[in-house]
Amino acid sequence: METLGPYHSLLAPPFMLALAYLLSMLIPESWRPRYLLAPLAEALVQKTNRSQRAPEQRRLAGGLALSLLLLPALLLTYLLTGLTAYPLPFELALLAWLMPGPALARDTDTLFSRLIAGQKAQARGALVHWTIRDTQSLSELGLVKAGIEVQLHQARMQRFSLMFWYALGGPLAASLSWLANELARFWHPDRPEMHSFGHWPSRLSEGLMMPVNGLLGLTLSLYGNPMAPWRASHQLTGDWFSRSQQWPQLCLACSLQRQLGGPWQLQGQRHLRPRLGPPTPPEPEDLLRTRRLLSYATWLWLALLFLVGATLALVWHHLI
Numbered sequence: 001m002e003t004l005g006p007y008h009s010l011l012a013p014p015f016m017l018a019l020a021y022l023l024s025m026l027i028p029e030s031w032r033p034r035y036l037l038a039p040l041a042e043a044l045v046q047k048t049n050r051s052q053r054a055p056e057q058r059r060l061a062g063g064l065a066l067s068l069l070l071l072p073a074l075l076l077t078y079l080l081t082g083l084t085a086y087p088l089p090f091e092l093a094l095l096a097w098l099m100p101g102p103a104l105a106r107d108t109d110t111l112f113s114r115l116i117a118g119q120k121a122q123a124r125g126a127l128v129h130w131t132i133r134d135t136q137s138l139s140e141l142g143l144v145k146a147g148i149e150v151q152l153h154q155a156r157m158q159r160f161s162l163m164f165w166y167a168l169g170g171p172l173a174a175s176l177s178w179l180a181n182e183l184a185r186f187w188h189p190d191r192p193e194m195h196s197f198g199h200w201p202s203r204l205s206e207g208l209m210m211p212v213n214g215l216l217g218l219t220l221s222l223y224g225n226p227m228a229p230w231r232a233s234h235q236l237t238g239d240w241f242s243r244s245q246q247w248p249q250l251c252l253a254c255s256l257q258r259q260l261g262g263p264w265q266l267q268g269q270r271h272l273r274p275r276l277g278p279p280t281p282p283e284p285e286d287l288l289r290t291r292r293l294l295s296y297a298t299w300l301w302l303a304l305l306f307l308v309g310a311t312l313a314l315v316w317h318h319l320i
Contacts, residue, residue, distance in 0.1 A: 011313055013167045014305040016088070020095035021159075021298065027096060029103040034182055040069060041186040045197065055196040062187065062197035066204070070179055074172060081171040091171050098178045100158045104130055104151065108287050111147050115140060115284040130154065132188055134265040144282045145260055148290045152252055155294045157181040157205075160301065161212045167305050177212075180205040190266050206241040213244045217251040219297045224255035237274045246276060253277025255293060256286050 044065040049058060080090040107126045114123040123143050124135045130150045138146060161181060166174035184205035187198035221229050229251045236243040236250065246261070253260040253276045261276040 011306070011309045012088075014302050014309060016092055016095060017163050017166060017305070018302050020092055020099055021302075023092070023096035024099035025102050027101055029101055031097075032101065033097055033178075037069070037179075037182055038186060041065075041183060044068065045187065045194075049193065049197045051193065058196035059199045063200040065187075065197075066183060066201050069183065070176065073179055074175060077171055077175045094171055095162065095166065095174065098158070098162055098174070100154050104154055105291060108147060108151060108291060111143065112284050112287045115143060132185065132191075132266060134268065137265070141281055144284055144287060145262065146264075147287045148252070148256075148258075148260060148282060149249065151287070151290050151294060152249060155298075156212065156216055156248055157185070157209070159298060160216050161209060163298075163301055163305070164212045164215065165208070177208045180208055188266075190269075190271055192267060192269065203241075206244070210241070210244045213247050216297065217247040219300060220248060220251040220255055220293060222255075222300075223293055223296065224257065228254035232277065235274050235276050246274065250276040252290065252293065256282065256289060258282035258286055 048061040048065050050061075053061070077094065081087045081094065084090060107130065111123050111126040114120075114126065120140055120143070123140075124138060127135050127143070127146055127150060131146060131153075133146065135143070135146065158178065158181065161177045162174050165177040180201060183201040184198065187194045187201050189195050189198040189202050191198070217229065218226075229247070232250060232254060236246050238246075249260050257278055258280055259275055259277045260282065261273050263270055263272050265271070
């Protein structure tokens, strides 16, 4: 990588990300950092999230808990990648460790095969580890929708956000986006006990994801009619953060030509969400189509990162 000379910062990121994406497939699922972060996040909740406190106090507690996890992790990342003589191996290992592996793809195959076999009860178990929503009462259609949305959510929050922020701000920005997204999932404000406590992690995650959501939605719209999501944009609801989160799902729904979204349950409570895309319901085969589209989008992002970096390097070379 150092042979790239003065254009290293422009040309190295796509190579690092592509290699990390391939290496991430070799890391056992039990070694993923989310399994290390989960008990720490839960312990902080037990220590600081008191139900008898006022909402403002619980919101402040959530912000402090967020800082207690973010600051040491970002400091360690800086020490390993910013002060070492050879930071690239550490950056590569970090990216491969943070990126999602093949476990969800295997569970998606299991979900697909059990839905085809009519084993709805067994199919529900394939999603338990990947979604925070209740799956016990989901119909076959609900399971298909949930399987598609889980794939999009994981790719959006753990892969595309990592790629975007690493290319823009290096390993520190990538680590910040990953941690914010994971903590927003653990402390999701739609959970009754997390409504105030999870406010700041959720807002930080939503803010970091806005440019990622916009670009990912545009990428996914290329596999169908690129104008269809714009014509259906009236289906988006809520504030700017909510619309940003719904945008990639709308673009995926239009490319699949299937309807996604709709109400869902979390801890027994019903949450209204808009129905996005055309009225045609998804089918089990759309689970596999979604995985292919997200894989195509990943390699398209890597190719575009290389082209943008090469173009900027060429322009800079001619200017100097």
